[in-house]
Amino acid sequence: xxxxxxxxMTVREYKGxxxxxxxxxxxxxxxxxxxxIVGCLMMGMDFTxxxxxxxxxxxxVLFFAREYGDHFKLTTAPDEAARGADVxxxxxxxxxxxxxxTERRRRDFNGFCLDxxxxxxxxxxxxxxxxxxxxxxxxxxxxxxxxxADEIFDEAENRLHVEKAVLGILLAGK
Numbered sequence: 039x040x041x042x043x044x045x046x047m048t049v050r051e052y053k054g055x056x057x058x059x060x061x062x063x064x065x066x067x068x069x070x071x072x073x074x075i076v077g078c079l080m081m082g083m084d085f086t087x088x089x090x091x092x093x094x095x096x097x098x099v100l101f102f103a104r105e106y107g108d109h110f111k112l113t114t115a116p117d118e119a120a121r122g123a124d125v126x127x128x129x130x131x132x133x134x135x136x137x138x139x140t141e142r143r144r145r146d147f148n149g150f151c152l153d154x155x156x157x158x159x160x161x162x163x164x165x166x167x168x169x170x171x172x173x174x175x176x177x178x179x180x181x182x183x184x185x186x187a188d189e190i191f192d193e194a195e196n197r198l199h200v201e202k203a204v205l206g207i208l209l210a211g212k
Contacts, residue, residue, distance in 0.1 A: 041070065042077040044200045045167050048193040049125050052165050057082030062119035062160070063127040064088050064150050065177055066143075067095035067112075070129040070169060075099050079106045086111040088119035090146050116150050123160040127167045128152050128177045144176065153179045165189045 050056050061078045063071050067089040075095055078085045085103075087095065091114055094100070103110040113119065120126060131147045132140045152166065166178070166186035170193075174180045183190065 039073060040200055040204065041169050041197065042073040043204070044193060044197045045074065045127065045169075046077055046081060047200055048167060048189065048196050049165065051192065051196070052189060053124060059124040060084045060086070060122055060161075061125045061127065062086045062088070062121075062123040064116045064119050064152055064156070065128045065147065066093050066131055066133070068093070068129075068133055070127070072096050072099045074127055075103055075110070079103060079110060084109045084111075086113065086119040086123075088113050088116040088150065090114060090150065092146065116156060117159055120152075120156045120159040123164050125165050125167060126152060126157070126160055129169055130171070130173055131177055147177070151175075151177060151179060152182050154181060157182055157185075167193050170194055 046056060049059065053059060061074070061083050063074055063085070065071065067087060071087055071089065072095050075085055075087065076099060089095070094112065100112065111118070131143045136143070157164065166182065166189055168178060168183070168190050170190065172178055172183055174183055
């Protein structure tokens with residue numbers, strides 16, 4: 039949840055708003071994707087997630103997303119998630135604790151990389167968010183990472199500010 043608050047803070051910092059933006063996610067429908075679906079939809083964003091068969095978001099998150107009708111789309115076509123996006127999210131294909139699945143996941147996620155061709159489908163001012171560390175050449179190409187490094191590193195810095203704000207609220211008892 040702190041990472042999603044960070045992502046939303048960074049998107050708002052770059053775009054000036056959240057409501058009405060189109061967000062896309064390309065990759066594993068696991069922890070980050072689940073949290074992004076909830077966070078983006080609650081903030082009034084349209085959200086399209088592209089993940090391979092067998093890597094869908096959790097059933098409870100998909101049930102939640104149904105309440106948002108046409109503002110949510112699940113697909114196996116990464117280009118659909120990128121088309122017209124204001125912001126594109128991705129994350130590693132193999133999360134911590136899943137290292138034994140790395141080779142299978144690389145095969146299963148073939149074609150789910152944020153690359154220049156996919157970015158060309160997004161809006162010209164589309165930003166990219168990645169919670170780091172990135173596996174360049176897997177979920178994101180080196181050129182796309184470098185082109186969007188300012189946004190990605192601002193996201194990393196904003197994580198500290200979000201954590202401090204949440205800690206301050208918790209310590210204040212509010």
